[in-house]
Amino acid sequence: MGPLAGIRIVELGGIGPGPFAAMLLSDLGADVLRIDRIVASDSGVAMAEKFNLLHRGRKSVAMDLKNPQAVAAVLKLMAKADALIEGFRPGVAERLGLGPEHCLAVNPRLVYGRMTGWGQNGPLAQAPGHDMNYIALTGVLHSIGTKGGPPVPPLNLVGDLGGGSLYLALGIVSAILECRTSGRGQVVDAAMVDGSASLMMLIYGMRAAGLWTDERGSNRLDSGAPWYSVYETKDGRYVALASNEPRFYKVTLERLGLADADLPDQHDRSRWPEMKALFARVFRTRTRDEWCEIMSGEEVCFAPVLSMGEAPEHPHLKARETFVELDGVVQPAPAPRFSRSRPAIQRGPARPGQHTDEALAEWGFGEAERVALRESGAIQ
Secondary structure, three states: OOOOOOOEEEEEOOOOHHHHHHHHHHHOOOEEEEEEEOOOOOOOOOOOHHHOHHHOOOEEEEEOOOOHHHHHHHHHHHOOOOEEEEOOOOOHHHHHOOOHHHHHHHOOOOEEEEEEOOOOOOOOOOOOOOHHHHHHHOOOHHHOOOOOOOOOOOOOHHHHHHHHHHHHHHHHHHHHHHHHHHOOOEEEEEEHHHHHHHHOHHHHHHHHOOOOOOOOOOOOOOOOOOOEEEEEOOOOOEEEEEOOOHHHHHHHHHHOOOOOOOOOOOOOHHHHHHHHHHHHHHHOOOOHHHHHHHHOOOOOOEEEOOOOOOHHHOHHHHHOOOEEEEOOEEEEOOOOOOOOOOOOOOOOOOOOOOOHHHHHHHOOOOHHHHHHHHHHOOEO
């Protein structure tokens, strides 16, 4: 099992970054119990549950958290949990009777993981929002796009998953480790706006040093540099070139047939537009696969731009088993890798309430308790 085997976590079901953080912890071996609503939320993406990969790896109990008996049942779960994942707007969990004070009262060692977009405090704390709003406020969205074009949303990878889920997962694991020394739990306030800003650390440093401008598509990592950009090929496909270092750039020029051309210095920003146009003309002379053959085995930073349909079939990703198939669905495998503790997908995505009796029994609820909860409408 994974390195988190033996860790027990309760997830108050939500959408997006909270479930992804829970999935990551489950992939790494934690026993994560998801509490779903009895009445489905109108949020999220409607699709068959087997395809809702963010829900993989854990069992589901369906509860009505507005029912006092359901709240009491969650507090009983807290007594045996190492951590909780909660993704409501600030104040909602407190109104339900499941805030940090309520949960830490029954388990002082509990790590209470909170996931929000804007954070638990500040002028926007109660405002609605999604990934793109959070990265817009932190300078991320403004920085992504080509020269002269509008900002380009990077899916929901930066705000929701990078700035939200990963920071929440790291925060929870860190707090669990700290608890083993102090014996005390604590609250982890993971805000997507904070994590998104943190992910921009390198870029903010470069800007402060005068090495980055606020004009999109004019910098070394945003497609402004000719040797760090995406180029269309003869067959209408694309390749990604990232030959930052001089030794890689030198070989790139050789492979492009430009070794003997009268070219400006690699870092002469005033000539970058001219160089990009030249590179673009050269790349359009061959197909994507022909360029892959030309660049293969050479000291260049180069890769074909693959679609999601192509990526799982690439020889390198197949060799590393980067993608796996479970229940007929191709999906990314758990990451990262460990030398001894092997992460694994514990099970496919569960239907809401699929494991209500089974999971509650495993967490110490007797048959009479489960019957009483069901008759009260607290569980389903």
